[in-house]
Amino acid sequence: MIDVEFRITAERREGLLLELGRIVMNCGYTLLRPRTAHTDEGVLLTLAVRGPERNLSTLSERLSAHPLAQSFESSMLGGKAIAPPVAPVQKPRQAARADDAYIREVEALLPELARHFPKVLPLVVGFEREISPEYLDEASRYAGTRLGAWMFKRDYALGARMNLADSVKQIALPAMRSLRSCELVDGTLVVKDSPFCGTGLHHGTSCHFLRGCLEGLLNEPGHLGKVDVEETACRNLGAARCTFTFTPVD
Numbered sequence: 001m002i003d004v005e006f007r008i009t010a011e012r013r014e015g016l017l018l019e020l021g022r023i024v025m026n027c028g029y030t031l032l033r034p035r036t037a038h039t040d041e042g043v044l045l046t047l048a049v050r051g052p053e054r055n056l057s058t059l060s061e062r063l064s065a066h067p068l069a070q071s072f073e074s075s076m077l078g079g080k081a082i083a084p085p086v087a088p089v090q091k092p093r094q095a096a097r098a099d100d101a102y103i104r105e106v107e108a109l110l111p112e113l114a115r116h117f118p119k120v121l122p123l124v125v126g127f128e129r130e131i132s133p134e135y136l137d138e139a140s141r142y143a144g145t146r147l148g149a150w151m152f153k154r155d156y157a158l159g160a161r162m163n164l165a166d167s168v169k170q171i172a173l174p175a176m177r178s179l180r181s182c183e184l185v186d187g188t189l190v191v192k193d194s195p196f197c198g199t200g201l202h203h204g205t206s207c208h209f210l211r212g213c214l215e216g217l218l219n220e221p222g223h224l225g226k227v228d229v230e231e232t233a234c235r236n237l238g239a240a241r242c243t244f245t246f247t248p249v250d
């Protein structure tokens with residue numbers, strides 16, 4: 001048995017201890033004394049834990065890879081530093097925007113989406129009705145990228161690495177089909193009856209959430225580089241169907 005202390009910074013406190021505490025227990029460790037403190041960066045969670053040394057690297061990896069964790073350090077209790085089983089991570093701040101007001105609203109929506117998955121689109125349409133028109137498009141797209149990344153991690157993260165065309169076919173298409181009927185036509189994704197059209201909430205293209213989902217699904221794996229997703233035709237603008245194209249950036 002060893003005693004280890006983890007210091008994890010996160011942007012928000014809600015659910016943090018619960019989720020990380022679950023990881024600690026699943027790795028056979030006991031939580032000795034969790035402490036949280038507010039810092040300029042957000043929240044600093046200090047977790048003192050005790051458990052079997054053989055599981056330490058698994059525990060460290062899972063804690064540092066958690067989506068809420070932005071930076072991660074560990075040390076042996078008693079002051080002796082231990083080599084981190086994984087390099088300390090400093091993740092880019094997902095919410096580093098001046099107008100991050102909607103980020104909190106999206107974060108509050110995400111657990112609902114996970115709970116009702118795959119029947120999430122009515123929830124998102126409801127979300128669009130509630131949110132300020134000022135950042136509606138961006139908020140909806142951001143919520144989509146988060147759900148897309150979540151779907152990728154949930155269902156596709158263990159699959160083989162594929163090029164963009166195959167990723168669209170094998171990952172983006174089946175994932176989007178779980179949300180709404182759609183098909184691939186000459187490499188573009190076509191959605192016949194997007195529920196985001198004709199709601200009166202959007203003046204231009206309206207399917208920002210679906211675009212975000214595709215961005216999340218294709219950008220989460222990392223090896224494709226940055227994939228640009230555009231909605232090139234939208235029922236909200238009079239087209240027969242909504243059409244999404246995929247372009248690798250650089």
Ligand SMILES: [Zn+2]
Pocket residue numbers: 194197205206207231233234235236241242243
């Ligand atoms: Zn559309």
